[in-house]
Amino acid sequence: xxxxxVCVDPPWLFFDFQRQNNALGDRIFHRVKRLERKNxxxxxxxxxxxxxxxxxxxxxxxxxxxxxxGMIARRLLIFVFATLLLFQLVDWLPWRDGNxxxxxxxxxxxxxxxxxxxxxxxxxxxxFTLKELYTTSKRTAIRYSFRKKVRDGWxxxxxxxxxxxxxxxxxxxxxxSSTGVPxxxxxxxxFDPLPAGINKLTLRYDWYDRQGELLILLEKEESTE
Amino acid sequence: xxxxxxxxxxxxxxxxxxxxxxxxxxxxxxxxxTAQGAHELSERxxxxxxxxxxxxxxxxxxxxxxxxxxxxxxxxxxxTRSHLKWHPSGGVAGVxxxxxxxxxxxxxxxxxxxxxxxAKFYGYVNDPDIVTVELDVVMEDxxxxxxxxxxERQSISDDHMFLFVWKTEGRDFRWQSIxxxxxxxxxxxxxxxx
Numbered sequence: 289x290x291x292x293x294v295c296v297d298p299p300w301l302f303f304d305f306q307r308q309n310n311a312l313g314d315r316i317f318h319r320v321k322r323l324e325r326k327n328x329x330x331x332x333x334x335x336x337x338x339x340x341x342x343x344x345x346x347x348x349x350x351x352x353x354x355x356x357x358g359m360i361a362r363r364l365l366i367f368v369f370a371t372l373l374l375f376q377l378v379d380w381l382p383w384r385d386g387n388x389x390x391x392x393x394x395x396x397x398x399x400x401x402x403x404x405x406x407x408x409x410x411x412x413x414x415x416f417t418l419k420e421l422y423t424t425s426k427r428t429a430i431r432y433s434f435r436k437k438v439r440d441g442w443x444x445x446x447x448x449x450x451x452x453x454x455x456x457x458x459x460x461x462x463x464x465s466s467t468g469v470p471x472x473x474x475x476x477x478x479f480d481p482l483p484a485g486i487n488k489l490t491l492r493y494d495w496y497d498r499q500g501e502l503l504i505l506l507e508k509e510e511s512t513e
Numbered sequence: 514x515x516x517x518x519x520x521x522x523x524x525x526x527x528x529x530x531x532x533x534x535x536x537x538x539x540x541x542x543x544x545x546x547t548a549q550g551a552h553e554l555s556e557r558x559x560x561x562x563x564x565x566x567x568x569x570x571x572x573x574x575x576x577x578x579x580x581x582x583x584x585x586x587x588x589x590x591x592x593t594r595s596h597l598k599w600h601p602s603g604g605v606a607g608v609x610x611x612x613x614x615x616x617x618x619x620x621x622x623x624x625x626x627x628x629x630x631x632a633k634f635y636g637y638v639n640d641p642d643i644v645t646v647e648l649d650v651v652m653e654d655x656x657x658x659x660x661x662x663x664x665e666r667q668s669i670s671d672d673h674m675f676l677f678v679w680k681t682e683g684r685d686f687r688w689q690s691i692x693x694x695x696x697x698x699x700x701x702x703x704x705x706x707x
Binding site for chain 1: 544
């Protein structure tokens with residue numbers, strides 16, 4: 289009688305022991321790998337490994353534990369932190385930073401003229417950037433950004449900023465507002481209106497023993513209604 | 514299996530990084546662990562100083578006032594501690610010493626919070642003959658609607674500065690007058706504030 293040679297896979301290969309992410313699953317995996325190296329499926333000479341069969345039964349009876357407490361905890365934390373950060377980030381989107389409201393408020397005065405400046409002034413270790421100058425018939429406003437080396441402590445003392453016209457006369461400051469950001473703050477300072485025909489202004493920083501000056505030439509105009 | 518464990522470690526790193534970014538963004542990492550650190554922070558952010566601390570006054574466990582001078586100015590910077598960290602509280606601004614006057618003074622009343630803030634009256638003595646300052650004050654208790662008047666004295670030492678400090682505790686402080694007296698008790702300077 290001819291012995292028929294059948295290529296058969298051992299029974300344990302049909303069991304997905306790799307789905308169990310635990311120590312027993314690991315041991316079964318290594319045992320199977322060792323057996324596969326020693327045996328040839330076409331000889332049909334699989335040694336019945338009692339330990340292997342017993343372990344497979346045990347593994348099958350275990351509840352599926354791919355998801356651990358640690359995994360749930362850390363994924364939940366990632367989700368929570370990322371959501372909180374997203375809320376913060378939304379506040380910093382360019383169109384949400386409140387500038388539109390300030391400009392709309394200026395428009396209540398009538399015609400607003402905007403002059404882009406973008407000039408920097410060093411104040412100790414911090415940097416003050418005069419972004420734009422806005423003039424209306426009732427007031428002058430400047431929009432600034434302030435970058436702090438150490439973000440903590442008092443907010444920028446806006447009283448230290450003065451506007452002088454060409455003859456050295458000071459435009460009185462009438463208030464300021466600012467919003468904090470992690471790297472410093474952005475804000476507005478309001479002054480007396482600009483006398484007619486003025487095209488040169490000096491921004492002076494005068495604070496205790498610190499001084500600085502910026503000359504602003506109002507040539508480039510960008511008119512807004 | 515090893516790959517999944519590596520993924521676990523990477524995910525915990527992501528948790529840590531996100532947490533630190535959130536901490537930075539929220540500003541909860543502000544303040545200093547020392548009163549001195551908070552004082553330096555206060556002056557640096559105010560673009561004043563750094564002043565020379567002539568006297569450090571411990572008002573209570575969580576409140577310290579740094580009396581200092583910087584060039585022609587003097588100040589009484591208060592820092593307070595809440596939740597382990599010290600934060601600037603007020604009074605950092607320098608006041609001109611005004612050497613042509615016998616003494617210069619300023620005050621700072623901070624009455625926020627239930628346990629109240631501080632009422633400070635401080636100054637710098639220029640006249641070397643003034644050895645004592647006397648402050649007359651009326652304290653009005655808002656809840657019981659009573660007024661107490663008091664007179665406090667302080668002797669001037671080498672640091673030339675004086676500081677009268679009280680916890681406000683729901684009271685309004687009305688400064689009446691400040692006097693500078695010499696060794697014999699003669700008034701060399703007086704200013705009525707009310």
